[in-house]
Amino acid sequence: MPKISVGIVSLVLAYVLSQFYRAFLAVLTPVLGSELGATPGDLALSSGLWFATFAAMQIPVGRMLDRIGPRLTVALLLGAAGGAGAAIFASAQAPWHLHLAMALLGVGCAPALMGSYYIVAREYPAAAFGAMAGMIVGFGSLGNILGATPLVWAIQALGWRATMAGLGASTVAVALLIALTVRDPARLGADHPQGSLAEVLRIRALWFILPLFFVNYAASGAIRGLWAAPYLERVFGADATLIGRATLAMGLAMILGNFLVAPAVRLVGSLRRTVLIFTGATLAVMGFLCLNPQPGLGLAVVLLALIGLSGAGYVLLMAHGRSFLPDHLVGRGVTFMNMISIGGVGVMQFASRPVFQAASGAFAPPQAFALLFLFFLVPLAIGFALYFLTPEARHG
16 A cells, blocks of 8 residues: 555545535434424435535536645635535524535535545556545545434534534634645646546546446445435334444445455456446345345345445546546546536435335335335446446556
């Protein structure tokens, strides 16, 4: 494993905050409802605004990374927009304040992961990108865990406003740490073209990676974030404690998968074949759940954890796509691929709700969830089939 700089560590801390801010609203639902009158619909909108602004910022973030470098890009957006968003959240008096706060937090978090990916892509060997990317996402995903039980403890001890104020101060502190410790890669010489998004889209090798990128993380992300709990409750009668343990297992599996990326690629001997194995295994698990949506509670939890493990496909696909990007397109390229992935999660989450509502109105819960799993399975199978047309990753 290549040596990790202090600057990379500071960027990983920024990504921990990014993972936290996309997941923490669920814990605050009761208190925000009682104190601000925020309904579940209000909080769904607030959460959606985080993803919308995060995705919308990927193109300008890519341009900023290529032109001014990751140090200022991440430090300025995280410190200014992220810090302001947390401060507004801490002082919110109405639901629309939450909407504004979450939109600003989405802007602030948008460059966190991409800043570290940019440095890794420019300064580390191409063959090391997958391992480094997996490590960054793995450690950063601890923010999901911090947004659950530890956040509950902090709210009980300090109150939610003081907790959010402290998080705002931490966000600004991490931004300052980034400004002080991150070293930008050397500027490309005048002989390198400026590059554009159109040039990224002309790279044929990416054409059959992007469809799988759009649907791969959407399956594990949407099932973990939206459907695992109601599935366990309605099909198996699981209580809150069991659901908490099951979703924690799924979340931990998602983290573990990112650390398994590097040894898996070394074992298989090919980045492309590793993606095919990960995706094929996910299709098999989801196909089993479609045919047998009531396999028993214990087996269902194991299968959900395996779907979570497949979320590591994001890192593998990012590494594969990055291998085709010339240096002058790294910023625009990785942020564009990230936008496709995040956009896929948002679209599939949004579309899955009416699908399940229609299915649950016509069928018993097991069959309704079987159709929901089929809804995620079909696009993933299409992306999987198209991915066979992608060449092996380039190295060097």
